[in-house]
Amino acid sequence: MLNIPRELIFDILSRLQLKDLIRYMCVSRAWHAFIHNQNFMKLHLELSIKTNSTRTILIQSQSDPSYMGSLPFDSDETLGKSKVVHPMPPWKHGGRYTLILGYSIGLLFICNYDLNKDFTLWNPSIQKLKKLPFTTLEPHPSPGLEISRSHITNGFGYDSANDDYKLLGILELANSDDVIVSSQVHVYSLKSHSWKRIQNTPCDGYSFSEDSDSIVFLNGALSWLMSKESDDADKYMIVTLDLASEKCREFPIPVDRINIDISSLDLEVLGDYLCISVNCFWCRSEAWIMKEYGVTESWSLPYSIE
Structure with missing residues (x-):
């Protein structure tokens, strides 16, 4: 092995299946250390994603x-x-x-x-x-604000810019009227092994949708669906957290084309696109995709099933 150029060994082993690499780690201590090398693991992962081989x-x-x-x-x-x-x-x-x-x-x-x-x-x-470590995400309500209920929703993603896996915890605080008064964003870094509070979600008055409280990962960001009750119809908004900058942003769903009064909505990832799936009760199911991430004008309807 020592007589073979390191670059050639990297290239050969990086094309093997993971199950084979696990077996080859038992060959010797040198092979075990080689396969455990961080640079090699990144190369193997990048090739696996590029070739869809695993x-x-x-x-x-x-x-x-x-x-x-x-x-x-x-x-x-x-x-x-x-x-x-x-x-x-x-x-x-x-x-x-x-x-x-x-x-x-x-x-x-x-x-x-x-x-x-x-x-x-x-x-x-x-x-x-x-x-x-699980954190209780200690609430930080505004002075004089009485909190009667709290709810935590979690998400998970990879920060490629900092080579770090991060957990997201969103703590919603409700008052005695069961109205969400604060949505606090907390992030756990696997690299630093610690939690920290970042900010509140930018959508005042919005809370996690009753239809979906899932958080999805795409393009280095975590995204989730939030809703707000109003007199005429519920309003919906997508909120994203960029894991590298740890900054939140928001953009709307195609509400002008969805009858949300008789529908249930879900936020998913479909291929490489952010997707809003709509179940129009007794009528049809739809899947809207955002062709350009973060560009609301790029919403399109590729699937509509009666």
Whole structure:
């Protein structure tokens, strides 16, 4: 191995499947250190994403969320042989309320409500996990403001600019009339191993939509859907947090083309696009995509199913 140029070894090994690399780490200490090299891991990840060579579909059991199925999805768009991940770590016992709250660059962000809301990052490809500290996200209400209820929603993504995985925690504070008076944004950095409060969400009077409280990751940012009740019709807004700058921004959904009075909305990622899925009850289902990220004029309707 020492007689072969390092660049050539990098190139050869970076094209191998992950399961082969795991086996090759047992060859020697030198091979183990080589494959664990940060530069090599980044190169292997970049090639895997570029070639779509290691895609996998994970299916979570509805009857027992601690169990999952793994289904390889090859580059030629064919499905491989499925296998059971049995059970999903780190909960060898129980796990009825196990939720996948996010995923990014091969890692899953998992929360288990059976264990006092335990947070874990899990790499299913190599069966490695890392428990994360859960924070209560101490509220900071304005002076004289009485808080009767609080709610936390979490998201997860990768900050490529700083090579850091980050968790998002949004703490909503409600008054005695159950009106959201503050939505505070907190971020946990895996690199610094600490939580910090950033700001409030820019949408005053808005709260997480009752239809969807999921947070999705796309283009280095976390995005979520917020709503606001009004006399004529509910108003909706998309809020994003850029993980590199840790700054929030907002932009509207195509409300002029969606009858939100008789619909349920969900924010998803479809391919490389931000997607609003609309379930028009007793009528049809629609999928709107934003062709240019952050440009509201680029909303289009590629799918409408009666």
